[in-house]
Amino acid sequence: MKNMRKILVTSFLIAAVSFAGSGQRKTVNLPDLPGYVTLKCDFHLHTVFSDGNVWPVYRVGEAYRDGLDAIAITDHIEYTPKKDMIPINHNAGWGIAQGTAKEYNIILVHGAELTRKMPPGHVNALFIQDASLLDTDSIMDAYEAAIKQGAFLQWNHPGWRSQEPDGIPKLYPIHKTLIEKGWLHGIEFFNDSEYYPLVMTFCKQYNLAVMANSDNHGIISETYPKPEYTNRPMTLVFAKARTSEALKEAMFAGRTLAYFRDMLAGREEYAKPFFYQCISVGKPYYENDKTIFFEVTNKSDVPFYLVNGVKDAPQEITLIANGTTRVAVSKKVTAPLTYDVKNVITGENEVLKIELKYK
Amino acid sequence: MKNMRKILVTSFLIAAVSFAGSGQRKTVNLPDLPGYVTLKCDFHLHTVFSDGNVWPVYRVGEAYRDGLDAIAITDHIEYTPKKDMIPINHNAGWGIAQGTAKEYNIILVHGAELTRKMPPGHVNALFIQDASLLDTDSIMDAYEAAIKQGAFLQWNHPGWRSQEPDGIPKLYPIHKTLIEKGWLHGIEFFNDSEYYPLVMTFCKQYNLAVMANSDNHGIISETYPKPEYTNRPMTLVFAKARTSEALKEAMFAGRTLAYFRDMLAGREEYAKPFFYQCISVGKPYYENDKTIFFEVTNKSDVPFYLVNGVKDAPQEITLIANGTTRVAVSKKVTAPLTYDVKNVITGENEVLKIELKYK
Amino acid sequence: MKNMRKILVTSFLIAAVSFAGSGQRKTVNLPDLPGYVTLKCDFHLHTVFSDGNVWPVYRVGEAYRDGLDAIAITDHIEYTPKKDMIPINHNAGWGIAQGTAKEYNIILVHGAELTRKMPPGHVNALFIQDASLLDTDSIMDAYEAAIKQGAFLQWNHPGWRSQEPDGIPKLYPIHKTLIEKGWLHGIEFFNDSEYYPLVMTFCKQYNLAVMANSDNHGIISETYPKPEYTNRPMTLVFAKARTSEALKEAMFAGRTLAYFRDMLAGREEYAKPFFYQCISVGKPYYENDKTIFFEVTNKSDVPFYLVNGVKDAPQEITLIANGTTRVAVSKKVTAPLTYDVKNVITGENEVLKIELKYK
Amino acid sequence: MKNMRKILVTSFLIAAVSFAGSGQRKTVNLPDLPGYVTLKCDFHLHTVFSDGNVWPVYRVGEAYRDGLDAIAITDHIEYTPKKDMIPINHNAGWGIAQGTAKEYNIILVHGAELTRKMPPGHVNALFIQDASLLDTDSIMDAYEAAIKQGAFLQWNHPGWRSQEPDGIPKLYPIHKTLIEKGWLHGIEFFNDSEYYPLVMTFCKQYNLAVMANSDNHGIISETYPKPEYTNRPMTLVFAKARTSEALKEAMFAGRTLAYFRDMLAGREEYAKPFFYQCISVGKPYYENDKTIFFEVTNKSDVPFYLVNGVKDAPQEITLIANGTTRVAVSKKVTAPLTYDVKNVITGENEVLKIELKYK
16 A cells, blocks of 8 residues: 555545534533533524524524524514515424424524513513414513413513613613512523623622523524634523423523623622633642742633732733633732632622632 | 623633733643543654754744643754754753743653664654764664663654655664664654554554654644644653653553544554543434434544444444534444444554444 | 824724625625626525525625625425425515615526426526416426526536436436527536536537536525635626626626636636636746746636646646745746646536746 | 536645645735835844744745735844854844745845834844944944945834833934934834834824834744734835835835734825725615615725714725725715725824715
């Protein structure tokens, strides 16, 4: 046989191209929490059955490739601009996509978007059985119909400028009524390419789940092109198992983090252990007269931007995603190595505080 | 505060740019073997002290960014074309780079390349103390000087067409003499962008380590540009610890795999457990009348191309790197789900055979 | 003012992201021919009105971003698997998309795909007025209805393995009848990710247009992901003006080249001037005793692979796309510097021959 | 022959990989000005002969690939940290690289960096004959030695924080003396990844050339990685011909623009015609009751960010690089369509004003 060979690139690229197909799922590197599995979810997606541009099955393939565990197709109940060509069918997205979802191991949540002026604005009903019952004149009747089906109600993009010109989310009386009745369970902190810091205050005050969704009407890979975007918006749900029932239980319990680009947002009780599951701090590998060297490995897709270091320590450290960061600390430092994590948001004006324990 | 915000891309890119600097190390996703740590190594690099284009310290920063554990700077003893401008100093690479190597947690192996016509061709002496003692007239004297220093001797690019016009590596009498004396310990299977299948036969017959190195004279990131190349050539060494001593012990024991692009090459005793450490086969998540569906997750950077499936099973499966592959198997299949792994080479004409145990 | 500034990346990325939107059109670098404008076209696209996954308007936005001049939406007449959810309307694609096409300066060709078993296989009717008249039992009736509307008839993917298991296109009696009647005007050389060399023979023999189309059912940017793919398949039409009428005239006249990846295919009478419009050969900029140096600039997106150089000349030269290639020629060369252009196909077993005139 | 073929990716990638080599030059899409050729230049580069990490010849190959026309290797006269290993030779960079520069059609400018504390800071002497004569105790003697050789003197990074902690460039008495004597000819507006707006004021007041250089010590492709960076910093020089002499004449005449990322900076007399050479405004292609549609094509690598539109017109338009932008203008607009070009800087607080003439 011929024994010297130039390495061919063919086999390599076949892999790349087949990845563009739908037989494979990218790994999203985000750790589980102790006792929980972290489900990556997008609960806000549109299709040609309202004002989206794609067929429902496509949403499943797209989610599969993107490494998601669960999605909801949430076409508008009240806005169906294609109805002259496509007869209205509020359950069509769910009905058409569920077979494919089973074959692709995607949890498909039955949903719909109640689409009203502000207040109350847009609300997604998730985990319903029949979306056609939500097509009512009175919005409160629609909510009630959803709640009777066991729905999780999520307030969408509360600071969307088309409905709130100043961009500031506001709790109107109807929202307070919903909260009092137990008819509101989550709010979008991230939507599409926006976020609303004030949502953290609402969620903490009323014990609601913090959500992140794409609200996509077109193509995810074109809305969030690589390499500018490493990922689509995701709600991370800490569930007891990877099942639809466990997902629902976790969401009602508010065990979520909102994730988009290089930002995480949510309650400190989830953000803190999530951060520590992402990183591991190595023992010092070298020291000289003045300096101790150690490494921090970040096993997740989220870079962490540490700021506000203590006296004599590095003032800022970036823990790159899927990589290891070398830290050189002066021997003069005696205080614990504490930092604010600039991109992990735990309140309207609050970020996560952590410590790197290297000794 | 202003409560609706367009997400800025600034913070994201700051991370990307700082990664291009030298404070951070990319994670190379390759598993350890039970009882061993997998060290990622390049034992063949040049600098301005022979015919390379870079300063020795640069090789350390480059290796750090690329996620390597160990490198050797191996400038030519007999070929120093810059000597009119840079006085000959065979220990310069080692001497200049070792301080930086310590600070960057890179194991720097002291080495040199003995550069003769074929036979015997080029041979790297690794783990030496003084390269100047290798500058002898007789090549056997040079080998002896290296061996006296405890060197690991690696035969480089044995099928390089500049020395073997037909591209076929040949064991000349001098190589056999070296083997008999215990003066040859490894052979490059991969070098630069070539590989030599016959090296597998030599290594298995004489119990030598299978090696993969870049032999780089310029810039690694320009020689192996992304995205065409996901990685530089690496020798994977299965060591008892991440130390220079443990690395040396493992190499003399032949516990290596050669890795480049999407190919692995080496003895089945290392390739087989390495493959099974890379993947995990999930339990079936869905079945219908005809088909069982399960997923295989590949946690490594190496895609695996499975071919020659059994009757009624998928004939070919690509287990993408860092991702999950969905497998649909007909219920008619009763035999074990065995495959040849096309890109894991265990002999001159032999690839790894594996089984996916999904039931 | 503060006078030292780190350059922010924000403004740069705003541009990148807005490009992902639909307000801008990428320049496809392909030259005009003397007397003609080169129109970039895709005459084979599907939507939810047959078995595609997207809404018709999306095809216009996609084409706009990709830099095309003209497209045809060609949903299947005989295959409408979504008809339970979307009532059959063979003119829907055209009717829905034409307003957007005008606003985006895209020439939208009214079309439909006649979808029959082989023979005759699939045929696109282009430049029609009413697709519903093509919904007939007899395929010859359908062709006649198209021809009466002035249609250009294009035979699609003649070697598609689902209809021709050996992959070899065959001219069946019905095709010969169509040709005799003047009812066949073009054949796809490229379709999706395949090509059929024998089509060159048919087209040259019967004076038919050589076509390249995507036949896309999903998302172009996902079917042809960057950087593996630089472009989607395109039929290049050499028209007297950038109008629907001039486009049609040029297609009936057979003034086309088929373009995909790094390959061009078509008649030498178009391929040769197209090549010379792409490149310019510079005067020698330097010479020494033995060698003359000159540069060849390729202003197009198509790299050209020159092979079979004359005696003593470089045997192979790659003229990279959108770049300049340095050529070093021995002074011993006296013959004209002729080459075969490996990736410009002018016949089933024939490639373009050219000369680099540098003196 | 086999007539259906899957398209192989091999040939495509061979092109990509060979581009990574040094036989080909990328086209930088920047137009000439009427009567002048636009030379792309980097007049500030280091090698191992001072504190750089690369061999001089590498700088030529790098510039060639990047599409430059001219470079200067400007090693420090007063700072030679590698002198224990590499004997001092101030002309080494020039001497070693000039042969390769000729073969690669790169204009190599002989240069050196006079490296003093601020004031006067660092100054490059360009177009010299013997750098060793610049190694003097007195800096004024060094300048004189350069001027006697006909040198162009360029003040480097005047707001560099290591020398000007507040980042603000200042004209010290010594700089004024140099200007009075005619011994200062240009100032860096861009250096590495910084820019200094105040330089525009100095250059306009004293009629000096506006410069942009990389000041690179490592690897250009790693300092400015794609896709974050589309290009390295360049001084664009408008010369009467592509020769060293014409380049020098143009620089002394101050015919330059500074270019980096998506920014251009320089005198309006060059910036304005340069902008209009980059773009072409098409005639309206469509209109309806309210709106006129036309396209603007930008043939250059520089995107242009138009802001401050007139009443009823689009307030902001991004003219993407190498693409076409669709503009929809209300028929209510009667004023000329004027804009500020945010990223073309013509003064410390001034940007270029332009008009799009579409009617």
